[in-house]
Amino acid sequence: MTQLTQTASPTAQESAMPSNLGRRMKAARPFLISVVAIVGGLVLWQLVSMTTSPLFLPSVSMTWAAALELVADGTLQQSVLASSGRILAGWGAGVAIGVPLGIFMGRFDLVRQLLDPYIEFFRFIPPIAFVTLAVIWLGPGELSKIALIFYTTVFIVTLNTIAGVQAVNPLRLRAAASLGAGQWKILTTVILPSTVPFMVTGARIAMGNSFLTVVSAEIVSAREGLGALIWTARNFSRTEWVFVGIIALGLLGYLFDRVLRIATRKLLARYL
Incomplete structure (x- = not known):
């Protein structure tokens, strides 16, 4: 019996190795596909640039x-740092104001009715209109x-947060109230955790729009x-x-x- 077990053991190990290799290859597949897509795009860019003027489309090597x-002269680093600082400051302020504003507008009808005309008016005016x-x-x-x-960020975050507050199941609110929870307790233990995914989505969308705005303002x-x-x-x-x-903006x-x-x-893993 001992000899049979010792003989069968290597076979089991050998059969497990292809399985582990297959799992690793499956996990690495998305990364490999992305690499192939990027390399293919660079090759296509290089080939197209060879058929036209560098003023119209510079080659990969020229870029x-x-x-x-x-x-080498520090221009790119200074540019990246300057744009990054502006984006983080404006976006951070917009999130810090937009989240509590959205919560109060979504929770209290009077606050929403007072501020809604301004939100609905200004959110349709692009930031570039206010540059001057x-x-x-x-x-x-x-x-x-x-x-x-900040102007770009605050409306997006506010509207997403309002949507999150209004999406909270009313049964959960009534259940918390019936258990003796006050308005503040309901806000912090029911509404706020349920609204986190909407806040994160709004913050991510606002981050993308911040890049659009910073380029316009810097120009x-x-x-x-x-x-x-x-x-x-x-x-x-x-x-x-x-x-x-352009490439630096995309990578950043x-x-x-x-x-x-x-x-x-x-x-925020437990809320997402």
Whole structure:
């Protein structure tokens, strides 16, 4: 019996190895597909650029050389840091104001009726329409750009939070009230946890819109930032710099969104 067991044991181990390998390959498949898609896109970009003028479409190698040039003199790093700081400040302020505002508007009819006309009016006016006024009222410095990003963020977060509050099951509210919970207890133990997914969704959408706003604001009144870099490249007919700025915006947005998703998953896992 001992000999049979010892003989069968390696066979069991060998059969388990392909199974483990298959699981690892399955887990790595999405990453490999993404890599193939990116490489294929770069190859297609390079091939198309060979058929046209560099002013119209610079090649991958030319864009890479431009990125190294901008990194070498510090322009790209300064631009990324300037845009990142403005986005985080404006977006953070918008979330900090939009979440409690949305909760109170969703919970109390009087608050919603008082503020709803303003929300519905201003949310349809794009931030770029206020660029000139922001510069006049707040100056050409950082405050005007942060204010525009705040304007972009606050309405999106507020509306998503209102939707989350109004989506709470009324039976849960009545059950909490019947157990003796007051308004504050109901707000913190029932409404707020149920609204977290809506808040996170609103914050992620607002983050994307913040990138749209910061580029517009920096093009109009900024010396540093990715929007300013793109505008400067346009003035000097450096299309490869434009591509570097656009790619940097995309990578920065992807990074911010991933960090936000990971942070919310770690901190708010039980509510999502």
